[in-house]
Amino acid sequence: MENKQNKHIDRRNFLKVLGGTAIASTAILPGCKNRQQEAHTATTEIPTDQMTYRTNPTTHDRVSLLGYGMMRLPSIPSSDGTSSTIDQEAVNELVDYAIAHGVNYFDTAPVYMQGGSEKATGIALKRYPRDKYFIATKLSNFANYTRENSIAMYRKSFVDLQVDYIDYYLLHSIGNGGIETFRARYIDNGLLDFLIEERKAGRIRNLGFSFHGTKDVFDEVLAMDDFAHWDFVQIQLNYVDWLHASGRNVNAEYLYAELKKRNIPAIIMEPLLGGRLSNVHDHIAAKLKQRKPELSVASWAFRFAGSFPDVLTVLSGMTYMEHLQDNLRTYSPLDPLTDNDRDFLEETAQLMMRYPTIPCNDCKYCMPCPYGIDIPAILVHYNKCINEGNVPASSQDENYRKARRAFLIGYDRSVPKLRQANHCVGCGQCIHHCPQSIDIPKELHRIDRFVEDLKQGKEF
Amino acid sequence: MLRKIRIVAATICFALITLLFLDVTGTLHLWFGWLAKIQFLPAVLALNAGVIILLVALTLLFGRIYCSVICPLGVFQDIVSWVAGKHKKNRFRYSPALSWLRYGMLVIFIATMVAGLASWAALIAPYSAYGRIATNLFAPVYRWGNNLLAAVAEHFDSYAFYSTEVWLKSLPSLLVALITLAVIVVLAWRNGRTYCNTICPVGTTLGMLSHFSLFRPVIDTSKCNGCQSCARNCKASCIDAKNHTIDYSRCVTCFDCIDKCRQGAIRYAPRTRAVRPTKPATGTEEKGAESRRAFLTLTGVLAGSALLKAQEMKVDGGLAIIEEKKIPKRATPITPPGSLSASHLAQHCTACQLCISNCPNQVLRPSGKLMTFMQPEMSYERGYCRPECAKCAEVCPTDAIRLTSLAEKSGIQIGHAVWVKDNCIVLTDGVSCGNCARHCPVGAIQMVASDPDVADSPRIPVVNTERCIGCGACENLCPARPFSAIYVEGHQKHRII
Incomplete structure (x- = not known):
């Protein structure tokens, strides 16, 4: 019933969802007030001196619990529509606000924002003293991992970021393609040894890796700690992946426990699953809001990730000021989860698993598709429709006609016709780029068949 | 009164x-x-x-x-x-x-x-x-108006309006x-x-x-x-x-x-009694250069196309450029299912453009050929003749295009698909594809090993022309650009299969 009431609300806009469900939930629980309200309501000022910090055991860096991910920066589309440029002014404004509120960790990579992220990050941070912030960047030698190219990429990061040392340097996205790919990218070409030397020379202050993939690769790379001395490891952790990692990926519970054993601090990526833990199904949004009406849906995910004591920082790719403000509120200071809350989130995760969304985090690593398909846009549209109840399970569904219209019109709006799933040839070149190990062609062909069923008005 | x-x-x-x-x-x-x-x-x-x-x-x-x-x-x-x-x-x-x-x-x-x-x-x-x-x-102006409303509707996340494609179907016709x-x-x-x-x-x-x-x-x-x-x-x-x-x-x-x-x-x-007939006389027809209305319409069309260009810009970054498809040379033009044959259509069509105007898949456009000038003709570079649609037959006032049901349409062979080896990405790009076979509504296309002796050699499409109805799904969805690796040749007389 409550779900139906909310149907007309614009759910694409994160804040509106929160507003909408807040109204619905408060209507249900008129008397429910929370002690925390003063510190967390959207209307109160965000304190500038309350940020929670964690200390790095090796370098004793005092790192803000909220880290800024520079992968989803605001951008302006180019006139031919095929690319976009970073909106540097907006980036500067966001960075200024973040720093003013205590954020000091900025995570970028040579491949982010079609290669523009490091430069933009460098420009924004250059305006501050070098000891006021920590920079993390990565060796993203996915396509060409010769020694020359990899070292050139490493050196270029210094130029683009305008720095002479890097605080946190990561081997980017270990696990994709198995241990052979790891060896080819870092061992056979001597790059790991090279980076260890660079750390000795002081140009890298902390060396670590980011991980997406299978357990055996994680175990083997982590075991290299004996000679590599990993200063930190970046893992995907959130209340869904904790016990229910998708595809070939490893449960975060295992990853975190292994790091704890070796006393290696964890840096958390995908705390929100690319927004999938903020843009949730109406039922779940209602449930979370019902428990704490004044907290945002996203704040639950951030509190979950931040509550682990050995987490150094939690990264969030914040495109909009509202997202930044919401996350700052959550961590200024962190209100750790109780055991009760944890059980509640596990329940929520299980409920979430019942909705067949595709685990796409819109990271765009699969792009550009050589045949012009806009893969993330298709998957995001599909997930959005699932969350809004616009993917009818059967043509006999009560809301079939309405859902059909919303799905098809929304599809044409979100994805230009020539970039839709029916143009996927199934060449499979995207598959091994996906950190979430989604079988992209299979999903696209499935969505295409669903679209055909809707268009042809077939009974299913 | x-x-x-x-x-x-x-x-x-x-x-x-x-x-x-x-x-x-x-x-x-x-x-x-x-x-x-x-x-x-x-x-x-x-x-x-x-x-x-x-x-x-x-x-x-x-x-x-x-x-x-x-x-x-x-x-x-x-x-x-x-x-x-x-x-x-x-x-x-x-x-x-x-x-x-x-x-x-x-x-x-x-x-x-x-x-x-x-x-x-x-x-x-x-x-x-x-x-x-x-x-x-009139239609382009109306549709641009519709697209404007669709843009407004999209802004408010409403599905009341959706945008349509406006394109120049034929210059001679315009x-x-x-x-x-x-x-x-x-x-x-x-x-x-x-x-x-x-x-x-x-x-x-x-x-x-x-x-x-x-x-x-x-x-x-x-x-x-x-x-x-x-x-x-x-x-x-x-x-x-x-x-x-x-x-x-x-x-x-x-x-x-x-x-x-x-x-x-x-x-x-x-009438009560007969009327006297009028006497014939001469008179001249006058023509002037007053075409202000035509001029205004043209200005409207031009302003509208500028609007359209501005709308096309809303795409994300990191996308491969997609080359536009070109129309292949067809030995025989394709005529819509239900038109029986090229000559039947030519003789019964008044070229009123109602079918062309109503085709939701951008398939129909006016012919530029002398004998069938402005009568509908099909091409698949923008869309294909979708199985759930029989709009042209529904709207046709002359029965030049006539269908009793969708089932009838799915059994009419208006042409057949032809594979063009030189364009097929399986061979040119060395990737697996099969998009034509995947989308053939009658299952007329199968993917087979290109080398009969090597079972796992790249798989290429083969067309069973007896089953093919010529709808153009394969041609439209073929990834090869600008010319598709599979295209439809029309049939002068349609056949029932």
């Missing part, structure tokens, strides 16, 4: 027929599609005896009501003429009938039809001429529409219904009948004071006020004269 009824009825008919050409939702014709089917020439071509008898009876009883109410081009001229009349009152005067011209045009028209050049004859046919103007000039519009506007602006009484074959045919119509306006000589107000307001220039006679073959029963006569000297009454 009679005039008011005529104006209301004509406005409704005109608006609805125009909307048939503009509608983007494909729902209007379900309710008002019959308005196209009661048009005279389409009914003749469809051998629709019921409609023809009805129209003949209507004319014999009441005169050329058809020309004043049902014919969209007639009403369109009235609108132009009404606007012109705002500037200059009492601007018409009696002119004798140009019988040699109108009967000559009728003879030429019939001869052209019989010669099988229906598309050329249709150039002067009223309904299809209006259809071309509406499709080529030019013909522009010229027709200019000629019609000039003629109507200066002399009212000149076209209807000198060029229009339907007007001439109905004029021969209305000559003997039962009801017609008559001048009561006892009341007439000779002010000539009726003649100066007769857009058909058929009232000879001096002699108190009306040329009923040219009168379109608009009732303007009855309304204008202050003496009440003109009545619409049943």
